[in-house]
Amino acid sequence: HTQPFELNPQMPPGGRDVFEYLSEKYGNPISQVKINQERIYQRAAEIGFTFHPEGRKRVYNTFNGHRLLHWAGEEFDAAAQLRLKKALFHTYFTLAVSMDEPQHLLDAVARANLPVSRAQAVIESDEFSQAVRDIEQQYGQLGISSVPAVIFNQRHLISGAQAPEVFAQAILEYAD
Template sequence: MKPSIKIDFVSDIACPWCAVGLGNLENAMLELQDRVNFELHFRPFELNPNMPKGGQDTIEHLTQKYGMSEEQVRENQSQIRARAIETGFNFHPEGRKRVYNTFDCHRLLDWAAKEYSPSQQLTLKKELLNTYFCLAVDLEDHTNLLEAVSRAGLDLQRAQEVLNGDEFFNEVRDEEKIYTNLGIHSVPSIILNDQYLLQGAQPPESFIQAFESLINQTT
């Protein structure tokens, strides 16, 4: 019987490195799928919880947040895009236009986890990342979120109900508190079997090494 590895992927839709990290994680999981069962869950983290409605211009936001010049920001974004393409995320060549609050995205992901399955939550996660980084459209526009839901094969009417109301509000807030109370202040943060923490967009080799170490502990 194959051992199981639980993966809690703490991340935000607004985080480009989370897309890179997820792509690398999937490649590592694919490499070892014959030896271990993976249980992947996405946990909420908001990089910009206080972002006002309408968001902020991306370049303006990043220069203010990191104290870099516009040229440095654009070069950094270009490097991230190259890394993302390697993992299967074809980021828009002009980049995302604005930075938004992502709370509704996290509510939809919590809905997908609770009313569907981890695999369908993964599909929705990837479609939301594609919406923001590849299509580079407005995350506050529910039409764009519902199109991601549709591409993920989930129920559009039910998703609309979630977005129009306050379902999963408390659940997402409670989960966010769990991970910030654990000391997580940057993403992606990947927790294996509730014990081991990997941070940042690790290469597939790092994930494989960690997985093999856990497999060896069970044999």
């Protein structure tokens, strides 16, 4: 089940240049940020995920995307939520288009085979806003400050990008 976690909740409309933002956030020169991004692109390609050929240019606020994911989980099921998450990842990382633009979010909804008119109503309202904020606060209080973060049996946390073997071991170790 997907839970909301915004990496950039204070991001202004229109976003920011990805290299400048990451340089400022992590205190690395832009040249190092570009090297790090290239490593991410290579690792993603190894598992079949395609980034935009030029990478993403900007970082955007993703709150509306999180509200839509919450909607999909509430009104449909985990499978619908996963389809939408994959469609939103495709929008953000592969197409590298603005997540501020409602139409791009609605295009992702359509790719996930969910009702676009209902999604548009969610975007145009504040529906699910408080629920998403409450969940984000709950996970923040649990000490989650980065993604990915996977919680097993609501008590064992694996944080950060890990090798598949780490998750396989956790499943074996924490299975009830």
